[in-house]
Amino acid sequence: MVNTEAYTNLTADLSQKNVTLIAVSKMKTVADIKALYDLGQRDFGENYVQELLEKQPLLPADIRWHFIGHLQSNKAKYIAPFIHLVHSVDSEGLLKELNKQAKKNNKPVNVLLQLYIAKEETKFGFDEEGIRQVLANKQQFPMLYFKGLMGMASFSENEQQLRKEFRLLKNMFDEFSSEDFSIISFGMSNDYTIAVEEGSNMVRIGSLLFGRRD
Numbered sequence: 001m002v003n004t005e006a007y008t009n010l011t012a013d014l015s016q017k018n019v020t021l022i023a024v025s026k027m028k029t030v031a032d033i034k035a036l037y038d039l040g041q042r043d044f045g046e047n048y049v050q051e052l053l054e055k056q057p058l059l060p061a062d063i064r065w066h067f068i069g070h071l072q073s074n075k076a077k078y079i080a081p082f083i084h085l086v087h088s089v090d091s092e093g094l095l096k097e098l099n100k101q102a103k104k105n106n107k108p109v110n111v112l113l114q115l116y117i118a119k120e121e122t123k124f125g126f127d128e129e130g131i132r133q134v135l136a137n138k139q140q141f142p143m144l145y146f147k148g149l150m151g152m153a154s155f156s157e158n159e160q161q162l163r164k165e166f167r168l169l170k171n172m173f174d175e176f177s178s179e180d181f182s183i184i185s186f187g188m189s190n191d192y193t194i195a196v197e198e199g200s201n202m203v204r205i206g207s208l209l210f211g212r213r214d
């Protein structure tokens with residue numbers, strides 16, 4: 001079930017602040033996605049390749065699909081032909097594979113580099129030095145467009161902790177302001193207001209729009 005009121009309020013608030021909303025539709029039905037599409041939403045985020053491949057052909061072709069989950073290199077080939085932006089690029093191996101697939105399809109792939117900012121060990125991403133190294137060698141990946149950075153904060157209610165993690169990401173983004181970076185993707189249902197205050201320009205929101213996932 002789509003929460004129409006939450007969507008209306010959210011889009012009004014975010015558009016005024018020039019923040020792009022990615023509606024995270026993992027584990028949600030095609031009918032739910034279509035309902036939000038009919039309200040005007042075009043950017044949707046998915047976490048699982050198989051699930052995305054099942055839904056994508058059943059939905060309108062002008063949806064911009066964002067891949068936001070951990071992507072295994074051997075699955076990059078399935079989404080490279082149509083994905084609008086891969087937020088969660090977290091290894092050199094994945095960069096190589098995405099570049100290879102983009103070349104094969106003769107279609108560049110837009111990517112964000114995921115910076116590891118959480119204190120939990122379950123999350124993925126490069127450390128700061130890793131990001132610097134990738135960007136120093138980005139001519140190795142001529143078929144990839146490096147659009148910016150993505151991060152996932154700790155699962156925490158501690159506002160100071162969240163702000164600290166978000167600032168790491170924002171500082172890194174500012175360090176590379178000369179790289180044609182335009183996107184900094186952070187903020188989810190429970191922390192997006194703080195994220196926007198800390199400089200996010202792309203938030204990824206699921207449960208607030210679609211209700212809790214089972």
Ligand SMILES: *Cc1c(COP(=O)(O)O)cnc(C)c1O
Pocket residue numbers: 024026047068069152187188189190204205206207208
């Ligand atoms: C699931 C997920 C989201 C959305 O989470 P909600 O709490 O439902 O808003 C955002 N980003 C990533 C990477 C996710 O996996």
